[in-house]
Amino acid sequence: MTDDHDKRTPLIHHPYRAPEGFESPAVPVVKGSTVFFPNVAALRSRTWLDRSAYTYGLHGTPTTFTLEERLATLEGGTHAMLVPSGLAAISLVDMALLAIGDQVLLPDNVYGPNKAFTRHELAAWGIGHAVYDPLQPDTLAAALTPATKLVWLEAPGSVTLEFPDLRTLVATVREHAPQAAIALDNTWGAGLAFDAFELGIDITVHALTKYPSGGGDVLMGSVVCRDDALYRRLALCRSRIGHGVGVDDAAAILRALPSLPLRYAAQDAAGRAFAAWCTTRPEFAQVLHPALPGSPGHVHWRSHCRAAAGLVSVVFDRRFSAQQVDAFVDALRLFRIGWSWGGPVSLAVPYDTKAIRDGRTPYEGTLVRFCLGLESVDDLVADATQALGLLAG
Numbered sequence: 001m002t003d004d005h006d007k008r009t010p011l012i013h014h015p016y017r018a019p020e021g022f023e024s025p026a027v028p029v030v031k032g033s034t035v036f037f038p039n040v041a042a043l044r045s046r047t048w049l050d051r052s053a054y055t056y057g058l059h060g061t062p063t064t065f066t067l068e069e070r071l072a073t074l075e076g077g078t079h080a081m082l083v084p085s086g087l088a089a090i091s092l093v094d095m096a097l098l099a100i101g102d103q104v105l106l107p108d109n110v111y112g113p114n115k116a117f118t119r120h121e122l123a124a125w126g127i128g129h130a131v132y133d134p135l136q137p138d139t140l141a142a143a144l145t146p147a148t149k150l151v152w153l154e155a156p157g158s159v160t161l162e163f164p165d166l167r168t169l170v171a172t173v174r175e176h177a178p179q180a181a182i183a184l185d186n187t188w189g190a191g192l193a194f195d196a197f198e199l200g201i202d203i204t205v206h207a208l209t210k211y212p213s214g215g216g217d218v219l220m221g222s223v224v225c226r227d228d229a230l231y232r233r234l235a236l237c238r239s240r241i242g243h244g245v246g247v248d249d250a251a252a253i254l255r256a257l258p259s260l261p262l263r264y265a266a267q268d269a270a271g272r273a274f275a276a277w278c279t280t281r282p283e284f285a286q287v288l289h290p291a292l293p294g295s296p297g298h299v300h301w302r303s304h305c306r307a308a309a310g311l312v313s314v315v316f317d318r319r320f321s322a323q324q325v326d327a328f329v330d331a332l333r334l335f336r337i338g339w340s341w342g343g344p345v346s347l348a349v350p351y352d353t354k355a356i357r358d359g360r361t362p363y364e365g366t367l368v369r370f371c372l373g374l375e376s377v378d379d380l381v382a383d384a385t386q387a388l389g390l391l392a393g
């Protein structure tokens, strides 16, 4: 007999069950590594793959299943998988689809850490790669071989923001390498600017860290596809690798998702206004923003997209040294210096245009990428104006 003052067991095995039927705007945060089964038969027969049952926290909770379903809807796919970061989404696709002797292709303006994972881990595992120029589909055609099992697309390219002709790139892969899967890094479009799956893409990855989080405070990524067999390969690989996400983080994304279209539209408008101002400044030799006429790939952006993210890059005139450009970035007050984007605070980062390409870069000198947050655009323009003023003096 346990005495009445021993609270250990009732604090664990408590008889009270909260009534069902509680509803509020928030998706419940349901935590659990261990999941209880009513009997051994259930333990042996349950499957998490189709999200019809719970087996272990790593494989899904009500909170993560709900977020996955909403993300599949956002991107126009049928299956979504959560992973701990956008980069984990990229490496999951690589690990699920590539084996020794295979080859993967990357656009030269791809998100830098994607190239780094390919060069280091994939190369060490005997997986080859080649880089193509996304604005020259014939360079993709030339790089495809019978060993090509995966082709990455990104629209627009990271940092330099050239928008490729996605339809032609997809058609090129289908014609010359029907065995290859096509994956798109959809972080910039966020499921809002264009419909990746309508273009024939097989897999999208998305850094939920950016716009879906919206707060600059959560790291998470997603992988979305339409094909059931592809989903099985990706999902089983994810479970074997052990990529889980915290439910509090999943709840933070669920809380931010309803305002995603509004924030994206606001940051799109801010990006266009800021880009238009940049074109009036003689310090900038080039303004890169896909919705800006004359920016590389603008015609493709126009034929694919109904919106744009709030990213703008400027190439400084050659008369400014890298040190002067650094001093410009240091002089910014509202724009903070830091990686990532999609949060409330505007950010700026300088890049050496030579260091970010394998092939010949069409740009010279130093580039600064701005990501527009949610501040007043007039205040951001005033901030950039004062920092340019210091540069001249």
Ligand SMILES: *Cc1c(COP(=O)(O)O)cnc(C)c1O
Residues within 6 Å of the ligand: 084, 085, 086, 087, 088, 111, 158, 185, 187, 188, 207, 208, 209, 210, 219, 220, 221, 340
């Ligand atoms: C930020 C980013 C990623 C990686 O996301 P993390 O969550 O920071 O790992 C991947 N692709 C693109 C285009 C990004 O901007």
